[in-house]
Each structure stands twice: as C-alpha cells, then as structure tokens.
Amino acid sequence: MAKKPLQQITTTLASMSSAIYILVIIGAISALGTLIPQGQAPDFYMQHYGGLTGRIITVLSLHRLYQAWWFLAMLLLLCLSILLCAVKRLRRTRSVLIFSSLIMHLAIILVLGGAAWSLGYGHSANIELAEGQSVSLAEFGFAPGQLTLDRFQIDYYPDYQPRQYSSLLSLQGYQGQDYHQEIAVNHPLKAGYLKIYQSSWGWMMQITTQAADGQSKSIALPDRSEYWLDQSRHLKLQAIFVPDLDETRPGINSLSPLPRNPHVLIALVEHDRVIGMNLLRAGESAQLGEYKFSLDGFSYYSGLNVKEDRGVYLVFTGFFLLLAGMLVRYLAENMVRKAA
Amino acid sequence: MENLFTDLVFILLLLLTAVNLFRLWTERDLSKISQLILWLTLAAIVAVIVVRTAAAGRVPFANLYEFALLFSCGILVFALWVRQGLDSSRLDLSVAVLLLIIIAISTTLPSELGPLMPALQSTWLHAHVATAVIAYGCFALAACLGVVALSRSQQTAPGLDEIENRIYRMVVLGFIFLTIVIITGAVWAEEVWGNWWSWDPKETWSLVTWLIYAAYLHARRSYGWKGRKSAWMVIIGFVIVMFTLFGVSILLPGLHSYL
Numbered sequence: 135m136a137k138k139p140l141q142q143i144t145t146t147l148a149s150m151s152s153a154i155y156i157l158v159i160i161g162a163i164s165a166l167g168t169l170i171p172q173g174q175a176p177d178f179y180m181q182h183y184g185g186l187t188g189r190i191i192t193v194l195s196l197h198r199l200y201q202a203w204w205f206l207a208m209l210l211l212l213c214l215s216i217l218l219c220a221v222k223r224l225r226r227t228r229s230v231l232i233f234s235s236l237i238m239h240l241a242i243i244l245v246l247g248g249a250a251w252s253l254g255y256g257h258s259a260n261i262e263l264a265e266g267q268s269v270s271l272a273e274f275g276f277a278p279g280q281l282t283l284d285r286f287q288i289d290y291y292p293d294y295q296p297r298q299y300s301s302l303l304s305l306q307g308y309q310g311q312d313y314h315q316e317i318a319v320n321h322p323l324k325a326g327y328l329k330i331y332q333s334s335w336g337w338m339m340q341i342t343t344q345a346a347d348g349q350s351k352s353i354a355l356p357d358r359s360e361y362w363l364d365q366s367r368h369l370k371l372q373a374i375f376v377p378d379l380d381e382t383r384p385g386i387n388s389l390s391p392l393p394r395n396p397h398v399l400i401a402l403v404e405h406d407r408v409i410g411m412n413l414l415r416a417g418e419s420a421q422l423g424e425y426k427f428s429l430d431g432f433s434y435y436s437g438l439n440v441k442e443d444r445g446v447y448l449v450f451t452g453f454f455l456l457l458a459g460m461l462v463r464y465l466a467e468n469m470v471r472k473a474a
Numbered sequence: 475m476e477n478l479f480t481d482l483v484f485i486l487l488l489l490l491t492a493v494n495l496f497r498l499w500t501e502r503d504l505s506k507i508s509q510l511i512l513w514l515t516l517a518a519i520v521a522v523i524v525v526r527t528a529a530a531g532r533v534p535f536a537n538l539y540e541f542a543l544l545f546s547c548g549i550l551v552f553a554l555w556v557r558q559g560l561d562s563s564r565l566d567l568s569v570a571v572l573l574l575i576i577i578a579i580s581t582t583l584p585s586e587l588g589p590l591m592p593a594l595q596s597t598w599l600h601a602h603v604a605t606a607v608i609a610y611g612c613f614a615l616a617a618c619l620g621v622v623a624l625s626r627s628q629q630t631a632p633g634l635d636e637i638e639n640r641i642y643r644m645v646v647l648g649f650i651f652l653t654i655v656i657i658t659g660a661v662w663a664e665e666v667w668g669n670w671w672s673w674d675p676k677e678t679w680s681l682v683t684w685l686i687y688a689a690y691l692h693a694r695r696s697y698g699w700k701g702r703k704s705a706w707m708v709i710i711g712f713v714i715v716m717f718t719l720f721g722v723s724i725l726l727p728g729l730h731s732y733l
C-alpha cells in the first residue's frame with residue numbers, strides 16, 4: 135500500500151540515515167562559512183572573488199551564511215528530525231537508556247530554541263561613557279534606569295601589558311533597585327536579566343573649537359577619531375592622545391600607556407592632507423588655519439556592552455540537560471555491558 | 475632549561491619511532507622497551523610544563539604553543555592506557571609519528587612567556603582547556619587505533635573486534651568531553667563577551683568536529699559501521715580535529731587567535 139506523501143516525509147525524516155545526512159550537511163555548510171569572510175558589503179565579494187563567484191556568494195547569502203534562511207531551515211529540519219525520532223522511540227521500549235538518550239536529543243532542540251528566542255527578543259547596545267557621565271537606559275530601549283560611570287581603571291603588568299580593565303558603575307532605579315558595582319572583563323554586572331559587560335575603552339578629549347567668525351563649540355572627541363569642522367570644505371579635526379610623551383627624543387613617542395606626561399596631538403586635515411598640527415597639554419590652545427583649538431581636558435571612556443536576553447537561560451538549561459542525558463546514557467550503557 | 479627538555483622530548487620521540495620501526499621486522503618482544511621510552515617522553519614533557527609554569531608563574535594555558543605541550547602530554551597518557559593488552563608496535567609507532575608532527579608544528583608557534591590577558595583570567599579557561607586536552611587526546615588515540623585496524627590482517631590477535639571496541643570507547647569518551655569543551659566555551663564566552671556563540675572560526679570548527687563524531691556514533695549504531703569504515707571515520711575525524719586546533723589558528727584568525 136502506498137503511503138501518503140506527508141507520512142512518507144515524516145518517516146524519512148525520522149530515519150537514522152537522514153539524521154546522519156543532516157548532521158554532515160550542517161557540518162559542511164558551517165565549515166564553508168569560515169572560509170568565506172562573513173558580513174562584508176556585497177562590493178567586497180565582487181572585488182575579491184570576481185563578478186560571477188561574487189554574485190553567487192551574495193545571491194546565496196554565503197556572506198551572511200549563519201543567518202541565511204536556508205541555513206536556519208536546515209537547523210529547523212534537524213529539530214524536526216530529532217522530534218520525530220523521539221516520538222517514534224517513545225512508542226517502543228522505555229528504559230533508562232532510551233529515556234536519557236531522549237533527554238539528550240531534546241536538549242539540542244532547547245538549545246536551538248533558546249538561540250531563536252535570543253534572536254527574536256534579545257536586545258543589546260554598545261554604550262560609551264566618560265568618567266562621571268550618565269545615561270538613561272530607556273534611551274537605548276531597555277527598562278528605565280540611570281547608568282553612571284563613576285571610575286574607569288586599567289591595571290598593568292610591570293611590562294605595561296594590560297592586566298585588567300574595570301569600571302565602577304552605578305545603576306539607579308532599574309526595576310526598583312539600585313546597583314553599585316565594579317565590573318571587569320569576565321565579571322559583568324547582572325541586574326535581573328540585564329547584563330553589563332566591559333567591552334572596550336579609550337581616551338576622550340574635551341576640545342573647544344573657535345572658528346574665524348568667533349563661533350565656538352565644545353566637543354568630546356574619542357582618541358584617534360575625527361570631527362568634521364566644515365563638510366563643504368572637507369575640513370576635519372583629528373586628535374591622538376599621547377599619554378607619556380618622551381621629550382628626550384625627536385618625534386612623538388609615548389614611554390608608557392600611563393598618563394604621566396599627557397599631550398594631545400591635534401591635526402587640521404583638508405582633503406586628507408594635514409595642513410597644520412600641534413601638540414597640546416591640558417589648558418593650552420593653538421591656532422591652526424582659521425581655527426583656534428583649546429584642550430580643556432581629557433579622561434578615560436569605558437565601552438560597555440549592555441544586554442537583555444532571556445534566551446540564554448533556555449540555552450544553558452539545554453546544555454545542562456544535554457550533558458546530563460549524555461552522561462546517564464553512557465553510564466547506563468557501560469553498566470549493561472559490564473553485566474553482560 | 476625548558477629548551478633542554480624540549481630537545482630531550484624530540485630525541486626520545488625519534489628513538490621511539492626507530493624502536494617501533496624495528497619491531498615491525500623483528501620477532502623479538504620490545505614492547506617493554508617501547509613502554510619505557512613512552513614513560514620517559516611523558517616525564518620529559520611534564521618537566522617542560524613544570525619548568526614553564528615556574529618561569530611564567532601561572533598555568534601554561536595561555537596560547538596554542540602551551541596547548542600543544544598539554545595535548546602531547548595527554549596523548550602520551552592515553553597511549554600508555556590504551557596500549558595495554560595490545561600487540562602494540564603499530565600503535566606506538568603511530569603515536570610517535572603523531573607526536574613528532576605536533577612537536578614540529580609547535581616549534582613554528584610563538585612561545586614567549588606572556589602574562590594572561592584579561593579575557594583569559596577566568597576559571598572557565600581551566601575547565602575549557604583541561605577538557606579539550608582529554609577530548610582531543612581521546613580522538614588522537616582513536617585515530618591511532620584506526621591506523622592499527624587498517625594495517626592489520628584479520629588473523630592477528632587480538633581481533634579487529636577488540637580494536638574496534640577500543641576505538642568506540644575512545645570516541646565516546648572524547649565525544650562527552652568535546653561536549654563539555656563546547657559548553658564551557660559557550661558559557662565562558664557569554665561571561666566575557668556577552669555572546670555564547672558568535673560563529674568564530676574556532677567555535678565553528680569545534681562544532682564541525684562534534685557533528686562529525688555524532689554522525690560516526692549514529693552510523694556505527696544503525697548500520698553497524700565497523701572495521702575499515704569506522705577506522706577511516708575516526709582518522710578523518712582526527713584530521714579535522716588537528717585542523718580545528720592548528721589550521722584554524724594559523725589560517726583563519728578570529729576571536730580565538732590567541733589560543
């Protein structure tokens with residue numbers, strides 16, 4: 135008797151051979167994604183791979199492979215296969231071996247489900263705060279709360295390799311609670327489902343610019359970044375922080391990363407050509423072209439990664455069940471073998 | 475001091491290779507001598523690790539060079555365990571050649587004694603690296619046993635079935651530990667970067683190895699894939715492990731490039 139198409143599909147999906155195919159295919163596709171640089175603009179692929187290969191890559195989304203609908207569909211197929219297998223096996227014997235194996239397999243669905251949850255409902259933002267600066271989390275789409283960077287600090291090894299980056303944070307009125315905590319790499323702040331990570335750092339300079347017409351502006355410029363003074367004339371200001379200027383040698387060299395002899399190198403750039411530069415201490419000013427620049431001060435800024443994501447707890451539960459199921463399954467198998 | 479012991483390891487491995495090549499031709503039982511050299515090599519590697527730990531003032535878990543040392547140490551421990559009860563010349567020989575390859579690769583890696591960078595200062599590092607040594611050690615021995623199975627005729631005792639059983643047990647142990655490696659890595663990444671999975675090349679290739687060994691376990695169970703097929707599977711699996719370990723770090727740098 136011929137089976138109905140749907141039934142045929144479910145029988146095929148529940149079979150071990152399709153499970154093996156799915157595992158190997160997902161493995162091969164994942165591997166492929168590491169060989170093609172991910173997440174670049176389409177032009178990048180046209181230039182590096184030539185027109186045809188470049189087009190194939192972008193049309194098949196091989197440049198965003200792990201988010202491509204057909205890759206996600208493969209993962210969904212894996213879940214379906216596991217599920218159908220589980221249903222098939224539940225109808226048969228019920229032993230510790232089968233039960234633990236089921237837990238192990240279903241845990242994989244939980245992990246992928248958690249990942250899907252994070253993708254759909256997770257939310258994160260990168261926030262850069264100078265020492266003393268404060269922001270409202272609501273502006274970044276989180277529950278209301280006032281986040282303040284009280285202090286940022288870098289500890290160094292004797293050879294000036296960074297030992298640890300840490301930020302002293304205050305989080306006020308987040309879901310009715312106040313937090314005051316120092317975070318560091320590997321030690322995020324946890325407030326309910328909200329986590330705040332130490333993710334980057336840098337120097338921030340306070341500079342006042344004064345144009346020829348007397349108009350003045352106060353700007354906060356991160357180290358090694360640029361500020362457009364006049365877009366129409368392609369005129370911009372660049373600033374580089376030199377924490378420990380070596381005054382015994384010509385050129386601009388820093389003896390250490392510590393702010394022992396801090397200077398700021400400012401440059402006025404027109405059409406990518408430097409038309410004037412100067413080395414300033416805090417409080418000093420300089421005339422470059424038609425502009426007068428004053429260095430009012432400088433401070434650290436801390437790059438914080440703020441994240442709210444409940445999916446990760448599903449994922450971790452899945453991890454736990456996967457491991458527990460696996461251990462029980464193989465311990466049981468071992469006992470069965472010893473007994474035989 | 476460290477270089478002295480590293481040279482010693484190299485010389486012992488050459489000796490081990492020579493002795494076991496000789497064993498392929500001779501009737502004499504040199505198994506005990508081979509075993510002694512394995513123990514001496516293990517002692518020399520442990521000495522390298524101890525000297526390095528003392529010099530750096532921290533556990534040698536910081537870079538790929540140090541992992542290669544731990545990996546070699548793990549392979550030797552598993553080899554001494556697995557070879558029991560086997561006529562072992564081919565196993566010892568494949569272990570010796572594999573270790574020579576790993577040592578050769580490690581000499582091309584940067585081996586400066588740096589301090590631990592902030593991202594590595596975590597207890598998860600210890601769990602992650604220690605379980606990786608066990609997982610990869612198991613897969614290495616499974617592959618060496620695979621070579622033994624392929625190079626052996628049906629008649630030699632113990633039979634292929636016994637070797638096949640040992641391969642299966644090594645893969646199961648390796649698979650459980652690889653699962654722990656991936657899980658500890660993910661939990662750690664969540665703690666340090668706020669992202670438990672980011673498809674970085676090292677992560678992705680560890681997933682690929684996991685999927686390959688899962689496919690092996692399924693195939694073995696349902697199609698009774700044993701003997702030569704299973705031997706080839708574990709050898710291919712281990713080639714992918716080696717790529718994950720060295721190839722990815724050298725050719726496909728990502729977040730993990732320090733390890």
Ligand code: HEM
Pocket residue numbers: 147148149150152153156157212215216219231232235236239242646688691692695
């Ligand atoms: C990432 C996906 C998967 C992983 C990691 C995985 C893992 C495992 C492991 C470790 C075993 C034990 C094999 C042994 O040692 O003999 C097993 C067995 C089994 N798997 Fe999977 N599996 C996966 C997907 C699937 C899928 C999609 C199916 C559905 C067709 C399936 C069906 C089975 C069956 C029927 C067994 C035999 C029963 C048992 O030994 O418990 N598996 N699986």
